[in-house]
Amino acid sequence: EDQVTQSPEALRLQEGESSSLNCSYTVSGLRGLFWYRQDPGKGPEFLFTLYSAGEEKEKERLKATLTKKESFLHITAPKPEDSATYLCAVPRASGAGSYQLTFGKGTKLSVIP
Amino acid sequence: GAGVSQSPSNKVTEKGKDVELRCDPISGHTALYWYRQSLGQGLEFLIYFQGNSAPDKSGLPSDRFSAERTGESVSTLTIQRTQQEDSAVYLCASSLDRGLGTDTQYFGPGTRLTVL
Numbered sequence: 287e288d289q290v291t292q293s294p295e296a297l298r299l300q301e302g303e304s305s306s307l308n309c310s311y312t313v314s315g316l317r318g319l320f321w322y323r324q325d326p327g328k329g330p331e332f333l334f335t336l337y338s339a340g341e342e343k344e345k346e347r348l349k350a351t352l353t354k355k356e357s358f359l360h361i362t363a364p365k366p367e368d369s370a371t372y373l374c375a376v377p378r379a380s381g382a383g384s385y386q387l388t389f390g391k392g393t394k395l396s397v398i399p
Numbered sequence: 400g401a402g403v404s405q406s407p408s409n410k411v412t413e414k415g416k417d418v419e420l421r422c423d424p425i426s427g428h429t430a431l432y433w434y435r436q437s438l439g440q441g442l443e444f445l446i447y448f449q450g451n452s453a454p455d456k457s458g459l460p461s462d463r464f465s466a467e468r469t470g471e472s473v474s475t476l477t478i479q480r481t482q483q484e485d486s487a488v489y490l491c492a493s494s495l496d497r498g499l500g501t502d503t504q505y506f507g508p509g510t511r512l513t514v515l
Contacts, residue, residue, distance in 0.1 A: 329506035332503050332504075377501065391439075
């Protein structure tokens with residue numbers, strides 16, 4: 287069964303303290319890996335899609351990388367406004383030729399001023 | 400442009416009542432998805448619509464749950480005879496969906512359902 291596991295469940299960082307979030311996956315025929323950010327009381331906001339091992343994408347203080355088994359979301363010199371839950375997801379085939387996203391449970395990031 | 404919108408933002412109901420949740424996708428997006436997010440759980444897929452094709456209902460947890468979509472526009476998710484375990488945030492997403500599984504899904508703000 288396709289699975290997506292995120293670690294750690296929660297992470298507290300001091301402002302400016304860089305770190306990484308992990309998303310490991312088991313899926314046959316990876317079609318992409320998605321990262322989302324979710325603020326309390328809001329829907330997930332799209333950040334990145336990675337399609338193949340070795341690919342990297344950056345946005346402000348965030349950089350996402352992908353290997354054949356996992357993805358990392360690196361946060362460089364975080365600010366309090368980076369506090370959110372970060373979700374990763376992979377598409378899986380769900381009968382009738384359609385694809386659905388399987389999400390991890392997320393990493394709740396808190397950046398302390 | 401306008402994103403995905405959902406209404407109501409909050410819904411409180413009594414056990415046993417029926418509820419209807421609404422989703423307005425991004426204009427031009429042919430695919431529409433419903434997910435459920437329970438406290439401490441990940442997003443759980445419920446149902447998927449693509450154009451005029453038969454919907455993928457494989458994620459619906461029971462026959463009390465149903466959804467409709469007219470063409471490529473608004474969708475409604477109906478929960479009949481609500482139970483306390485139905486309390487969750489119901490999220491809608493839409494995408495262009497070229498059928499490859501690689502299209503980005505854009506989410507609405509969700510409807511928080513509380514069943515007393």
